[in-house]
Amino acid sequence: MSGENNYLLEMRGITKIFPGVKANDNVDLLVKKGEIHALVGENGAGKTTLMKVLYGLYDSDAGEIFYDGEKINMTDPQQAINLGIGMVHQHFKLIDTLTVTENIILGAEPRQGLAINYDRAREQVEEISKKYGLKVDPDAKIQDISVGMQQRVEIIKILYRGADLLIFDEPTAVLTPQEIDELFEIFNSLREQGKTLIFITHKLKEVKTISDRITVLRDGKSVDCVETSSVTEKDVAELMVGREVLFRVEKDKAKPGKEVLQVKNIHVRDNRGLKTVNGISLNVKEGEIYGIAGVEGNGQTELVEALTGLRPVEEGQVFYQGEDITNLSARKLKDRKIGHIPEDRLRRGLVTNFTLSENFILGFHHQSPYSRSIFMDYKEIEEHAKSLIGDFDVRTSSHNNLASKLSGGNQQKVIIAREFIQEPKLLIASQPTRGVDVGSIEFIHKQLINKRDEGTAILLVSAELNEILSLSDRIGVIYEGEIVDTFTAEEADEREIGRLMTGSGKEVKTGE
Amino acid sequence: MSDLQTTKTDTGSKFINLLIELGFALFSILVALLVGTVFILLAGESPLDAYHALYIGSIGSWREFLNTLWRATPLIFTGFALALPFKAGLFNIGGEGQLLVGGFAAGFVGFYFTGLPSIIHVPLAILAAMAAGAIWGLIPGLLKAYKGAHEVITTIMLNYIAIQLTIRYGIDRFRTGGRQALPTIEESARLVRFVDMAEMPIIGQIPLIDVFALPGLRLHLNFILALISAAVLWYLLFKTTVGYEIRAVGFNSSAAEYGGISSSKTIILSMVIAGALAGLAGAGEALGTHHTFMSGMDADLGFTGIAVALLGRNHPFGIVLAGILFGGLTQGGLEMQFVGIPSEIVTIIQALVIFFVAGLQMLKWFLLKRREKGETE
Numbered sequence: 001m002s003g004e005n006n007y008l009l010e011m012r013g014i015t016k017i018f019p020g021v022k023a024n025d026n027v028d029l030l031v032k033k034g035e036i037h038a039l040v041g042e043n044g045a046g047k048t049t050l051m052k053v054l055y056g057l058y059d060s061d062a063g064e065i066f067y068d069g070e071k072i073n074m075t076d077p078q079q080a081i082n083l084g085i086g087m088v089h090q091h092f093k094l095i096d097t098l099t100v101t102e103n104i105i106l107g108a109e110p111r112q113g114l115a116i117n118y119d120r121a122r123e124q125v126e127e128i129s130k131k132y133g134l135k136v137d138p139d140a141k142i143q144d145i146s147v148g149m150q151q152r153v154e155i156i157k158i159l160y161r162g163a164d165l166l167i168f169d170e171p172t173a174v175l176t177p178q179e180i181d182e183l184f185e186i187f188n189s190l191r192e193q194g195k196t197l198i199f200i201t202h203k204l205k206e207v208k209t210i211s212d213r214i215t216v217l218r219d220g221k222s223v224d225c226v227e228t229s230s231v232t233e234k235d236v237a238e239l240m241v242g243r244e245v246l247f248r249v250e251k252d253k254a255k256p257g258k259e260v261l262q263v264k265n266i267h268v269r270d271n272r273g274l275k276t277v278n279g280i281s282l283n284v285k286e287g288e289i290y291g292i293a294g295v296e297g298n299g300q301t302e303l304v305e306a307l308t309g310l311r312p313v314e315e316g317q318v319f320y321q322g323e324d325i326t327n328l329s330a331r332k333l334k335d336r337k338i339g340h341i342p343e344d345r346l347r348r349g350l351v352t353n354f355t356l357s358e359n360f361i362l363g364f365h366h367q368s369p370y371s372r373s374i375f376m377d378y379k380e381i382e383e384h385a386k387s388l389i390g391d392f393d394v395r396t397s398s399h400n401n402l403a404s405k406l407s408g409g410n411q412q413k414v415i416i417a418r419e420f421i422q423e424p425k426l427l428i429a430s431q432p433t434r435g436v437d438v439g440s441i442e443f444i445h446k447q448l449i450n451k452r453d454e455g456t457a458i459l460l461v462s463a464e465l466n467e468i469l470s471l472s473d474r475i476g477v478i479y480e481g482e483i484v485d486t487f488t489a490e491e492a493d494e495r496e497i498g499r500l501m502t503g504s505g506k507e508v509k510t511g512e
Numbered sequence: 513m514s515d516l517q518t519t520k521t522d523t524g525s526k527f528i529n530l531l532i533e534l535g536f537a538l539f540s541i542l543v544a545l546l547v548g549t550v551f552i553l554l555a556g557e558s559p560l561d562a563y564h565a566l567y568i569g570s571i572g573s574w575r576e577f578l579n580t581l582w583r584a585t586p587l588i589f590t591g592f593a594l595a596l597p598f599k600a601g602l603f604n605i606g607g608e609g610q611l612l613v614g615g616f617a618a619g620f621v622g623f624y625f626t627g628l629p630s631i632i633h634v635p636l637a638i639l640a641a642m643a644a645g646a647i648w649g650l651i652p653g654l655l656k657a658y659k660g661a662h663e664v665i666t667t668i669m670l671n672y673i674a675i676q677l678t679i680r681y682g683i684d685r686f687r688t689g690g691r692q693a694l695p696t697i698e699e700s701a702r703l704v705r706f707v708d709m710a711e712m713p714i715i716g717q718i719p720l721i722d723v724f725a726l727p728g729l730r731l732h733l734n735f736i737l738a739l740i741s742a743a744v745l746w747y748l749l750f751k752t753t754v755g756y757e758i759r760a761v762g763f764n765s766s767a768a769e770y771g772g773i774s775s776s777k778t779i780i781l782s783m784v785i786a787g788a789l790a791g792l793a794g795a796g797e798a799l800g801t802h803h804t805f806m807s808g809m810d811a812d813l814g815f816t817g818i819a820v821a822l823l824g825r826n827h828p829f830g831i832v833l834a835g836i837l838f839g840g841l842t843q844g845g846l847e848m849q850f851v852g853i854p855s856e857i858v859t860i861i862q863a864l865v866i867f868f869v870a871g872l873q874m875l876k877w878f879l880l881k882r883r884e885k886g887e888t889e
Contacts, residue, residue, distance in 0.1 A: 310769060331772030340770070348770040353763040358756065363771035366753050374752040 007066070008033040008165060008196050009054075009085075014063035016049050021397075023049040024060070025220040031165070036187055036197045038207040038228070041217030042240055042437040043407035044395055047200050050217070051167055055080050055087055067165075086158025087167040090174070092150050096143040100136050101125050104157045128159050133189045148179035155186065166190065167198045172206055173435045176296050176463070184210050202240070202437040204233040216240055241439045251449045254473040257286030258321075260426050260457035261307075266316030266326075268299070268306040276302045278481035279316070284426065284457040289448065291460045291472030292483075295501050299481035300461045301343060304430045307459070308340045309333045320426060334363045339424030341415055343431040343461070345408075349415045352404035356396060357385035359403045360418050392417035393443070409440035416444060420451060427451060430461045445471060465501070469494060479503050532876070533825065540872045541837070544864035551860050552853065562853045569847025570840035575726045576847075578706065582731040582801075584832075584839025586611070588738040589793035590817025591824060591831035592745055593649075593786040597663070598826050599749060600782040601762040606652060606667030607790045608814025609674030610645040614791025616678040617644035619798040619805025620686070622697025633700040638795045645791020646784045648674060653783030657776035663783070671814070679807045693806030703733040703800035734796030739832065741789060746828040748785075758782050790814065819866045841865065 009031040016024040024046045031037045041047050052058045054065065056074035065072050067083055074080060080087075094103050101122050110120040125138045134152045142150060151171060158166060172180045187197060187210055199211055207214055208228060215225045216239040224239050238244055261284040268277035276299040284290040294300055305311035307318060309330035318326045320336060334340075342348035350359050361370045361381055369380050385399035394413045396406060403411060412432070419427065429448065433441045448471060452458055462468050468475055475492050476483040477500040484500050487493075549559035571577045590607040597604040618641035625633065648670060655661035679692070688695050706724040709715050724731075749755035760768040761778045768775060793813060798805045820838055824830030845858035 308770075309772075329772065329774070330770065331774075334772045342770055347764070347766050349767065351760050351763045351767045351771075354760070362760070362767065365756050365771070371753050374754050376751055376753055376756060378751065 006033055007031060008068060009198075010064075010066040011050070011054060012064050012066075014050060014053055014065075015061045016046075016053055016058055017061050022220050024053065024063075027063070027217065027220070027222045028225070029215050029222065030225065031196060031198060032213070033196055034191060034194055035212040036191055036199055036210055038211035038214045039198055039200045039217065040202055040204070040207055040214060040236060040240055042202065042439050043409035045217040045240070045437075046220040047217055048169065049220075051087065051169065051198075051200065054085065054167070081158075081161050081163070084162055084164040085167070086161060086163030086165070088151065088154045088158065088169065088171060090169045090171070092154050094142045094150060094153060097141060099139055099141055100145070100149075100153050101138040103142060103153055104160050108161060124160065125156060128156050132159065132186060132193060134186060146179075147174050148176070148182060151175070151179075151183070152186070163195075165196045165198065167200070169200045170202075170435065171199070172201065172203060178295070180206070204236050204438065207236060208233050218242055237438050240437070249445045249449060249470045251471075252453070254288045254452065256288040256473070257455065259283050259285050260321055261459065262319040263307070264317045264319070266303075266306060266318065267314045268302040268311060269314060270302050275314075276481050277306065280478075280481070280483055281316075282476055282483060282486075284459050286425075286457050287452055287455045288473040289452050289458040289460050289471050291462065291468035291475045292478050293462070293465055293468040293475055293497050293501060294478035296463045298478050300430070300478060302481075303478075304340075304343065304428055304459075304461055307428055308338065308342075331363075331366075335367075337422065337425045339419035339422060339427040341419055341427070341429040341432050343434070345411050345415055350403045350411055352402065354403060355385075355400050356389065356394070356403055356406075356414060357382050357399045359414055360385045360388055360399075362418065364418075364422060388414075388417040388421060392420075409436040412436050412444070413440065416447060420447060424451075424456060426457045426459070428459045428461075431463060432460070433462075433464070433467060465494065465498065469497075477501055533830075536872055536876050537823065537834075537869060540868040541865055543872070544861065544868040547868070548857075548861040548864050551857050555854055555857050557851075557853050557857075561851055562848050562857075565847040565851045565853070566841075566844035568844070569850075570844030572847075574723070575729055576843060578724070578726070578729055578731045580836060580840040580843045581735050582729075582839070583842045584835040584837075585732075585735045585738050585796055586793035586813045587817055587820045587838050588832055588835035589741065589789050589796070590814050591820035591835055592741060592817075592828065593790035593793075593814075594818050594821035595824070595826040595828070595831055596745065596749075596758070596786045596789070597779075597782045598821065599755075599762045600758045600778055601765065602656065602663050602779060602782065604649070604652075604667055604783065604786050605664055605818070606648065606670050606787070606814070607793075607817045608810055608812070609667070609671035610648040610787040610790030611794040611797075611814050612671075612674040612678045612810050613648045613794070614641035614645035614787075615794025615798040615809060616682050616694075616805050617641045617791070618701075618795040619694045619697060620682075622701035622799055623686075623695040623804070625701075626698055628698070628700055630700045630702075633698065634703065634799065637697075637701050637799055638792070641791040641795035641798070642788040643791070645787040645789070645794065647787065649783040649785070649787020649790070650780065653780035656783070657779045678805070683805070683807065691806065692808075693802075693804045696804045697799060701799055702803060703796065705729070705733075705800070706731045730801065732796070732800035734792070734800050737792060737796070738835075741792070742828040742832050745789075749828070754781065790817075793817075823866065823869050837865075838862070 007030050011027065011029040014024050014027045027046065027050055029050065039047050049058065053060045054074065056076045056079055065074060072083065104125050105121045109116045111117060122138045128134065129136055134156055136149055136152050136156065137145065171183060175183060190197060201207060211228045213225060214228055214236060216223050216236065218240060263280060263282050265279045265281050266277060267275060267279055270276040280303060282290065292300060302311055306313045309328055313326050317324060320338065325333065346352060351362060361384065365371060365376065370377060382399055389396060389399055392413045394410050394417065396410065403414065433444050436444065448458060460468065460471060469492060473489050475487045475497065477485050477497055479501060480503065545563065552559045552562045569576055570580050590611060593607040593610060594604050618637045621637040621640045651670060652663045652666040655666050656663045683692055683694055686694050707726060707729040710722040710725040715721065749758065757768065757773045757778050760771060760773055761775045765775045797809050802809050816838060820834045821831055824834035841862045848858050849855050
């Protein structure tokens with residue numbers, strides 16, 4: 001039964017119309033048994049809608065679904081689960097205060113009379129854990145374990161319910177590079193054990209690394225289905241975007257001017273009171289991008305928060321255009337034209353229950369022309385929103401929509417538009433393209449370079465080494481709260497930086 | 513062209529949502545009354561007679577309707593006192609205590625100062641009430657903002673303190689007669705009653721003002737203040753930076769912090785305004801309804817205000833409507849007692865309304881979910 005038509009899942013001609021939008025327009029998705037099938041497309045291309053149709057969360061307006069050769073009519077998630085379809089959502093659906101085992105069995109508890117048989121439950125969890133190489137601690141509480149382990153709990157949860165087809169919705173968006181490697185090992189082991197995987201993503205490198213076949217969606221239509229081995233990353237990107245994509249960022253050599261930001265030996269503590277920034281010094285000049293490369297969790301978050309007034313500086317000083325700004329409030333820093341693109345757009349960057357108009361002025365709402373004393377000028381605010389939506393190509397039907405209704409890439413554009421339009425002298429950009437599709441990444445990178453060329457000093461923090469390398473004029477490598485080495489763009493070497501990022505550079509140095 | 517269309521559908525869907533909200537509120541009330549019949553029957557009375565009395569007593573006549581508004585007035589204020597901090601993510605259970613200290617302050621200013629003209633005495637008493645209420649809101653606000661003390665605990669504690677301070681100690685310190693009350697306030701401190709308006713200079717000239725000249729009509733000026741407060745509160749919440757910051761903190765305090773908004777200041781401010789509004793409820797009761805501050809005048813108004821705010825979806829105008837509904841239940845409940853329905857049953861019916869309003873929100877949520885799923889326009 002290894003013929004051409006050995007499909008586990010066939011979705012044919014799926015059409016789903018929302019008021020004003022064709023989210024899916026005659027989409028075909030054919031997934032073979034035992035393969036890793038990548039579903040790629042820009043934000044808003046219809047990936048999530050398609051999966052929600054499959055999972056019974058949406059009714060489709062047209063089209064048919066066959067599972068294991070039989071036509072099915074999906075009405076709710078329970079039916080999908082019964083058929084053996086499981087989904088690992090981007091935002092985990094776990095209960096923080098319960099243990100790993102309790103979360104996994106929730107709703108399908110092994111019973112002994114009226115009581116839950118916890119011993120049996122733990123056994124089952126450990127069995128699945130061992131079989132697929134999903135390392136978890138069955139007795140740890142969710143709130144105490146890493147994001148990577150939480151994701152493994154989600155995977156075990158659906159395997160526990162007997163899933164044969166596993167859908168992963170942008171599983172790598174929340175992971176560190178090491179965790180991504182571990183996840184791909186798990187993918188391989190799942191495939192070896194005969195499971196079928198659908199991998200939704202827009203990171204093409206990952207698609208190339210792990211998938212067997214690729215279905216590309218664009219503007220709600222399925223544009224192509226290809227064998228991964230027969231295409232390059234660039235080919236897929238062009239299918240996704242519908243035009244040629246520049247992977248390399250085109251830029252001239254920087255012309256740095258006066259020093260704008262000077263950080264002198266600062267120390268910062270994290271939420272648990274541990275010192276995570278241990279004496280960092282750096283400076284950023286007008287018209288240059290200073291990139292901080294490092295594996296996440298090495299003090300970048302705390303450094304950025306300390307520089308933007310969101311976390312106290314314990315020791316050391318920060319100067320901005322010669323003025324001591326150490327421990328000034330976030331509002332005072334904003335008023336001094338220090339822009340900030342926060343690393344977590346949902347937690348920090350947006351009030352998702354606010355309209356776009358209201359989000360476009362967050363942090364500037366007390367300034368003219370958006371308000372005079374306490375009175376806000378909503379007419380002005382709405383005009384402001386309309387012009388930004390146009391200028392930054394935010395895809396939305398109205399400035400009155402809630403920010404929560406936008407896709408990730410468009411949410412990021414809202415933040416970038418908001419910060420850029422205020423013409424900051426210093427811009428602190430943290431993970432500016434996280435969870436954003438190829439087309440938007442290109443756009444955001446271009447905007448950053450433009451700002452640089454206009455003379456803005458930019459401090460860029462990113463976990464994507466490629467992003468640091470292609471944008472930065474100078475690079476500092478952060479490890480355990482210290483800048484362990486700095487490079488100019490010319491002398492930067494990917495492998496050397498990669499080594500420093502993981503801390504091995506230090507040993508080499510002391511060994512010399 | 514497309515721009516026009518989006519604005520049109522936006523206002524259209526807003527209107528439809530409003531209708532859905534109202535429809536559900538009415539439906540919940542109907543269900544509550546239906547279930548209420550069971551309890552009336554258990555009490556051995558006729559539901560038809562009971563509800564007829566409820567209708568007659570609340571909106572059966574012009575005078576009863578106006579008295580319903582009178583009953584609604586303090587509830588509208590205590591509803592605001594819950595709603596505003598709620599927008600900033602706080603649960604202010606302290607409306608009761610804030611009302612008491614406000615009422616006491618108004619009652620005190622009302623009898624203590626003599627010989628003041630009305631135009632000074634009334635505003636002075638009202639301001640005293642607002643200030644006292646504001647302080648009673650400030651304390652839990654400070655404790656929350658700087659010490660992280662949970663506002664539910666601190667406001668409940670302050671309710672007890674307010675009761676002891678005003679009804680026990682305060683009244684005993686100043687009372688002259690046998691009843692547990694402060695001395696009666698001066699004539700000059702009284703809030704204008706609607707019933708007297710036809711007799712007054714200037715106001716008496718307004719055409720048709722004598723529709724209020726009904727014996728037994730207890731509606732007074734504080735109702736007008738409640739309506740003005742609703743408009744001011746709406747403007748504050750949705751058209752000023754203060755409201756913007758309150759809502760930002762309530763929705764996502766991390767993002768608000770990022771936007772340079774101080775949650776501490778916002779929390780304190782919302783509690784202070786809430787306290788002042790509850791204080792206004794007390795002022796109205798002391799200066800308009802009872803003409804003194806007396807034991808029992810709070811009548812759980814602070815707690816009922818919580819239900820009013822929830823039923824009114826924490827929106828200033830919704831709270832006015834919900835306040836009127838609860839005012840009607842109280843006012844009509846009296847009539848029900850006249851025809852022999854025990855007052856406990858009346859309370860049960862009020863509770864059922866709250867219960868079903870809250871419960872049917874779940875049903876609405878479920879239906880909207882379904883609608884979203886099958887949305888095909």
